[in-house]
Amino acid sequence: MEAAHAHDDGHDHVPSGLMRYVTTTNHKDIGSMYLWFSFAMFLVGGVMALTIRAELFQPGLQLVRPEFFNTMTTLHGLIMVFGAIMPAFVGFANWQIPMMIGAPDMAFPRMNNWSFWLLPPAASLLVLSLFVPGGGPGAGWTLYAPLTVQQGMGMDLTIFAIHILGMSSIMGSINIVTTILNMRAPGMTLMKMPLFVWTWLITAYLLIAVMPVLAGAVTMTLTDRHFGTNFFNAAGGGDPVMFQHIFWFFGHPEVYIIAIPAFGVVSQILPAFSRKPLFGYASMVYATASIAILSFLVWAHHMYTVGMPVEAQLYYMFATMLIAVPTGVKVFNWVATMWKGSMTFETPMLFAIGFLFLFTLGGFTGLVLAVVPVDVQLHDTYYVVAHFHYVMVAGALYAAFGGVYFWLPKWIGKMYDERLGKIHFWLSIIFFNIAFFPQHFLGLAGMPRRIPDYSLQFADFNMVSTIGAFGFGMAQIFFLYILLKAIRSGEPAPAKPWDGADTLEWTHLPSPAPYHSFEDPPQIR
Amino acid sequence: MKVPYISKILATCLLLAVPCLSMAAWNINFQPGNTLLADDIQQLHLIVMIVCVVIFVGVFGFMFYAIFKHRKSVGHKASNFHENTTVEIIWTVIPFFILAGLAWPATETLLAMRDTSSPDMTIKATGYQWMWGYEYLDEGIQFYSALSTPQGQIDGTEPKTENYLLEVDNPVVVPVGKRIRVLTTASDVLHAWYVPALAVKQDAVPGFIRDTWFKAEETGVFRGQCAELCGKQHGFMPIVVHVVSQEDYDAWVAEQKQKISGKELGAPIKLVADSQ
Ligand SMILES: [Cu+2]
Numbered sequence: 001m002e003a004a005h006a007h008d009d010g011h012d013h014v015p016s017g018l019m020r021y022v023t024t025t026n027h028k029d030i031g032s033m034y035l036w037f038s039f040a041m042f043l044v045g046g047v048m049a050l051t052i053r054a055e056l057f058q059p060g061l062q063l064v065r066p067e068f069f070n071t072m073t074t075l076h077g078l079i080m081v082f083g084a085i086m087p088a089f090v091g092f093a094n095w096q097i098p099m100m101i102g103a104p105d106m107a108f109p110r111m112n113n114w115s116f117w118l119l120p121p122a123a124s125l126l127v128l129s130l131f132v133p134g135g136g137p138g139a140g141w142t143l144y145a146p147l148t149v150q151q152g153m154g155m156d157l158t159i160f161a162i163h164i165l166g167m168s169s170i171m172g173s174i175n176i177v178t179t180i181l182n183m184r185a186p187g188m189t190l191m192k193m194p195l196f197v198w199t200w201l202i203t204a205y206l207l208i209a210v211m212p213v214l215a216g217a218v219t220m221t222l223t224d225r226h227f228g229t230n231f232f233n234a235a236g237g238g239d240p241v242m243f244q245h246i247f248w249f250f251g252h253p254e255v256y257i258i259a260i261p262a263f264g265v266v267s268q269i270l271p272a273f274s275r276k277p278l279f280g281y282a283s284m285v286y287a288t289a290s291i292a293i294l295s296f297l298v299w300a301h302h303m304y305t306v307g308m309p310v311e312a313q314l315y316y317m318f319a320t321m322l323i324a325v326p327t328g329v330k331v332f333n334w335v336a337t338m339w340k341g342s343m344t345f346e347t348p349m350l351f352a353i354g355f356l357f358l359f360t361l362g363g364f365t366g367l368v369l370a371v372v373p374v375d376v377q378l379h380d381t382y383y384v385v386a387h388f389h390y391v392m393v394a395g396a397l398y399a400a401f402g403g404v405y406f407w408l409p410k411w412i413g414k415m416y417d418e419r420l421g422k423i424h425f426w427l428s429i430i431f432f433n434i435a436f437f438p439q440h441f442l443g444l445a446g447m448p449r450r451i452p453d454y455s456l457q458f459a460d461f462n463m464v465s466t467i468g469a470f471g472f473g474m475a476q477i478f479f480l481y482i483l484l485k486a487i488r489s490g491e492p493a494p495a496k497p498w499d500g501a502d503t504l505e506w507t508h509l510p511s512p513a514p515y516h517s518f519e520d521p522p523q524i525r
Numbered sequence: 526m527k528v529p530y531i532s533k534i535l536a537t538c539l540l541l542a543v544p545c546l547s548m549a550a551w552n553i554n555f556q557p558g559n560t561l562l563a564d565d566i567q568q569l570h571l572i573v574m575i576v577c578v579v580i581f582v583g584v585f586g587f588m589f590y591a592i593f594k595h596r597k598s599v600g601h602k603a604s605n606f607h608e609n610t611t612v613e614i615i616w617t618v619i620p621f622f623i624l625a626g627l628a629w630p631a632t633e634t635l636l637a638m639r640d641t642s643s644p645d646m647t648i649k650a651t652g653y654q655w656m657w658g659y660e661y662l663d664e665g666i667q668f669y670s671a672l673s674t675p676q677g678q679i680d681g682t683e684p685k686t687e688n689y690l691l692e693v694d695n696p697v698v699v700p701v702g703k704r705i706r707v708l709t710t711a712s713d714v715l716h717a718w719y720v721p722a723l724a725v726k727q728d729a730v731p732g733f734i735r736d737t738w739f740k741a742e743e744t745g746v747f748r749g750q751c752a753e754l755c756g757k758q759h760g761f762m763p764i765v766v767h768v769v770s771q772e773d774y775d776a777w778v779a780e781q782k783q784k785i786s787g788k789e790l791g792a793p794i795k796l797v798a799d800s801q
Contacts, residue, residue: 059690061680138757140754144754150756240733274595276603277605305727306728306730314632317632321628325624331584336612343591344598345596353588371570373631376566441551441552450760452760453760
């Protein structure tokens with residue numbers, strides 16, 4: 001606790017204007033910056049997605065050349081994963097973890113500032129790659145060798161961007177782990193922590209474990225490109241498939257790095273609006289931890305068609321199916337939390353239910369894909385694209401939307417417009433399904449992913465999908481309007497606007513939460 | 526052979542919202558298979574889908590029941606229970622058995638799929654940026670197979686024809702009812718040899734040889750595409766397999782051998798060393 005107090009002195013005068021944000025060490029300022037940054041990146045990645053969908057509106061090449069199309073799919077993936085979703089949940093972590101465990105701030109406030117300020121340069125490198133000779137990276141977000149070795153200078157910028165993003169994530173994670181383990185208020189035992197804090201503790205360990213692995217993979221790509229190594233070149237004794245093993249050793253836990261904090265947010269929202277405690281708290285913690293551990297053991301299920309021994313395929317199939325067990329436990333617990341509650345359906349609750357419904361659907365298509373013979377048909381088709389957008393968008397992104405509506409009153413002290421929030425939810429969920437549900441059919445019928453043009457049999461569903469995607473994009477502009485309206489002219493929020501919310505930020509702090517909170521730790525019974 | 530697929534039912538529900546659409550034009554399932562393995566895979570997919578739909582309906586039946594009955598606006602008072610060890614053990618253990626039930630047929634199909642032994646003939650498929658090269662190892666036939674769709678159709682200056690983007694200059698020709706082993710490799714970057722109706726997808730890895738197999742049940746033309754991102758023309762290197770009778774195949778082989786002796790090896794290959 002000593003460390004937590006030492007830095008507070010002398011921070012009462014806040015520099016104004018831009019310098020406040022450049023120099024800030026306050027977890028709330030940094031959390032806000034993470035959230036706004038991620039929203040900006042969400043719009044950039046969204047424009048790229050719409051470029052892709054616009055080109056796919058009809059068969060034939062209308063708007064972009066194939067090489068630019070490949071750049072769009074690559075940067076859309078990288079920016080959404082590393083620039084939008086991950087920073088959004090780090091933003092939640094920054095705002096919420098100290099308030100939820102009764103700590104005054106994060107354990108390492110200056111490193112916290114540095115973690116955030118690494119992000120804009122990394123994002124700039126990614127965007128800048130579009131304007132260098134040879135164009136942006138066009139090898140897909142998975143960056144498979146040896147295609148990456150052929151690429152222009154944009155690939156080098158991408159590699160450096162990933163290095164910087166990795167540093168940021170690792171520092172952020174160390175900060176989160178240290179904060180949670182050392183700065184809980186007296187009486188806040190580990191098994192009393194809100195589930196959101198638990199999910200971030202587990203996620204932070206995942207990040208620390210796998211980000212260096214990704215950094216290693218892209219560094220090998222870099223030296224293959226420029227320094228004559230042959231890690232991924234068979235002619236020099238290397239193996240292109242080794243890249244995939246290393247990448248997915250990072251990549252599969254990465255899926256859970258995105259999903260687990262979303263589980264945490266939903267586990268706060270559902271009990272609050274059901275007016276009933278979370279069902280099976282302990283089993284939620286254990287299920288989350290098992291998912292995290294299993295996520296290290298299933299990476300090659302992304303590689304069923306590379307030609308590995310059949311014994312390995314069997315192992316990866318069984319291990320992958322096993323993940324359905326703890327995931328099922330979580331879904332059952334959430335439904336049991338709602339069961340016999342006294343539910344109301346404000347916007348956060350709607351997004352949490354939308355998450356539960358559609359994430360589970362994405363989980364089921366994941367089970368379909370776990371079955372090797374079926375996956376061999378569906379691998380690298382639009383079925384996979386549909387599957388991971390159900391998990392990433394309807395899963396992680398909806399949880400993030402729900403979290404923003406849930407905690408916004410605490411963050412800014414004002415309420416959002418409930419009617420507009422509900423409209424945002426319904427627009428999002430309808431257009432999301434119009435955009436992505438037909439992609440299952442495209443994949444089943446055999447449309448490969450990452451192609452800028454397609455044969456005529458795929459034309460109808462692609463047109464539907466594009467219409468849905470544009471509708472979904474517009475709905476997010478509407479979300480920005482809702483946020484700005486709340487900030488400018490929202491009704492003042494009470495300290496605890498949600499009946500069933502029972503964590504410290506609602507019970508012990510006013511709305512908006514003061515700039516410095518819990519300088520004296522609260523006493524937990 | 527076709528069972529009314531659950532996914533078809535689901536899709537029908539979705540499409541009912543748009544009554545003007547006719548179902549015929551909207552293919553929502555696998556292409557009809559032309560190998561026994563393809564049929565097995567579709568059966569397997571059906572089984573998994575049935576299990577998924579039953580669980581989905583069960584779980585969300587509970588959820589929606591709660592949403593309508595256990596809401597504050599109908600005056601429902603919240604209970605305060607938050608654990609039940611028996612229930613929690615049951616819903617941890619039962620999925621194990623369901624998954625084991627799925628793993629069994631999946632394993633059988635997988636073992637059949639990966640058994641590439643005792644083929645009747647072997648073809649080597651090599652991925653290039655951006656075309657396929659084929660070698661009939663037993664016959665000594667070899668040729669390149671590239672997209673034959675005119676650029677004007679792609680750019681929209683002429684109307685698109687039926688097999689737009691799924692047509693090549695030199696198709697693969699194989700006899701019906703024979704076990705065909707396909708060796709895949711690549712000369713530059715990763716590609717993947719994918720023909721949906723034959724239930725074959727195998728990555729082509731530069732410097733390494735992988736294998737897969739199929740045995741076509743009926744004659745016909747079967748079309749597929751490269752399935753692993755391989756640069757800017759990735760969407761433009763299709764695969765076309767003509768499955769023909771043994772006599773037609775023999776005639777084709779004789780014709781090809783004639784060409785070889787006449788030193789017509791086809792157009793010389795031009796490897797484009799372009800990035801992306
Ligand atoms: Cu290819």
